[in-house]
Amino acid sequence: MIQTVVNELVDELIEFRRDIHAHPELSNAEHRTTEKIAQRLKDAGLEPVLFEGTGLYVDVGDGPIVGGLRADIDALPLDDLTRTEFASTVPGVSHSCGHDVHLTAAMGAALALSRIHETKGGLGGTIRCIFQPAEEVTPGGALQIIQQGALTGVPLCYALHCDPNVDVGKVGSRIGPITAAGDTVILRLRGHGGHTSRPHLTEDLVYALGRLAVDLPSTLSRLIDPRHAFSLVWGAIEAGHAPNVVPNEGLLMGTLRCLDVGGWNKVAQVLPDLVDRIAGPYGVEVDLEHRRGVPPVVNTEEEVTLAEHAIRQELGPDSVELTPQSMGGEDFAWYLTRVPGALIRLGTRTPGGHTYDIHQGDFLVDERAVGIATRVNCAVALEALNRA
Numbered sequence: 001m002i003q004t005v006v007n008e009l010v011d012e013l014i015e016f017r018r019d020i021h022a023h024p025e026l027s028n029a030e031h032r033t034t035e036k037i038a039q040r041l042k043d044a045g046l047e048p049v050l051f052e053g054t055g056l057y058v059d060v061g062d063g064p065i066v067g068g069l070r071a072d073i074d075a076l077p078l079d080d081l082t083r084t085e086f087a088s089t090v091p092g093v094s095h096s097c098g099h100d101v102h103l104t105a106a107m108g109a110a111l112a113l114s115r116i117h118e119t120k121g122g123l124g125g126t127i128r129c130i131f132q133p134a135e136e137v138t139p140g141g142a143l144q145i146i147q148q149g150a151l152t153g154v155p156l157c158y159a160l161h162c163d164p165n166v167d168v169g170k171v172g173s174r175i176g177p178i179t180a181a182g183d184t185v186i187l188r189l190r191g192h193g194g195h196t197s198r199p200h201l202t203e204d205l206v207y208a209l210g211r212l213a214v215d216l217p218s219t220l221s222r223l224i225d226p227r228h229a230f231s232l233v234w235g236a237i238e239a240g241h242a243p244n245v246v247p248n249e250g251l252l253m254g255t256l257r258c259l260d261v262g263g264w265n266k267v268a269q270v271l272p273d274l275v276d277r278i279a280g281p282y283g284v285e286v287d288l289e290h291r292r293g294v295p296p297v298v299n300t301e302e303e304v305t306l307a308e309h310a311i312r313q314e315l316g317p318d319s320v321e322l323t324p325q326s327m328g329g330e331d332f333a334w335y336l337t338r339v340p341g342a343l344i345r346l347g348t349r350t351p352g353g354h355t356y357d358i359h360q361g362d363f364l365v366d367e368r369a370v371g372i373a374t375r376v377n378c379a380v381a382l383e384a385l386n387r388a
Contacts, residue, residue: 006371007371009111010108020100021088022087023089024088024094026075027074031054033103034050034073037103040111046110054073055133056131059127062123063123064126065128065155066388067128067381068157068335069130069158070159070335072136074099075097076096079094097359102160102373104374105346109374109377112374125385125388127385128150138183138292139331146335151335157335161330162369168372169347171344172320172321172347175299178297179330180259181263181294181296183291184254184255185289186291187252187253187288191203196243197244203282208284220232220270220271225263228263228266230258231257232254232256258296261295264295271288295337303340306387346369346372348366348369
């Protein structure tokens, strides 16, 4: 029944996704996107609830809430390099992480479940579809909408995320951590500056910057239990403009990732002291800005089992494969610190085709993934309703 209902919607859903893709909006500025989703839900006789700012949720069914389906709706500050007929019309902004697919599939699930509800005379419970803003900024829009009641009465929650390493028609799944904790680390160095012929008369700021860049990751690896599997990688380093001038300021920026909460918390404890110890001999002043991001997404066993069973029933016995844990971050983690649930990887690669990467301007999905994702959402939702 799910496939029949989704097939009736799929052409519309693909067009909707293309429209969103052509008009991407950055985090906390998803006004058009929110309006488009809300209007389509209203047209179907549903009653969406808007969050403060942007984003919304809608309840479908009758009786107590049995589960939630979450989709993120924001785009990235990247140029769209896809050259498709529905490429971004907004310079420097694109849906290069697949959130246009996520939100369309969640909206499609709301529409399909509403039709099933009407056909069957009820669902035996309610599913909440959540359209969340600002996933791409830390600590994530999840916190702001949870504070506004997005999870009130929701006993468990699921989310899909595009995965270009998995073929369309399949999903990736795993029990336990599926993403990593993700933080931003920024070091700002200051000194008096001077001439490179007299480094002994000033603070050799560039040398100190280099020692921090090299020694901080390596020394942390000796202070943190290797089973926590953390990674500190620098993305930017800036200092000076001339070969014979010791600059008076410098900057070092990077990301800190960790595969479990214990290691994530331990790094936060030891990082300030370690920065001071490494920089101390060089006399520079160092300001550490450690922006805590998101914890790992930890999929719970019962909810993964439920989802995998539902997906195999809908897509076939070979439709689920084990996915590795990613070092990327995802603010769906905040939902799963409050309720059980699971993040499922949605295959978007054309079998035998090119493997794209998310957060790249040329990211393309096989558009069959829109219908597949909608069916997956519906199957998981109906399985949760059946087990309630």
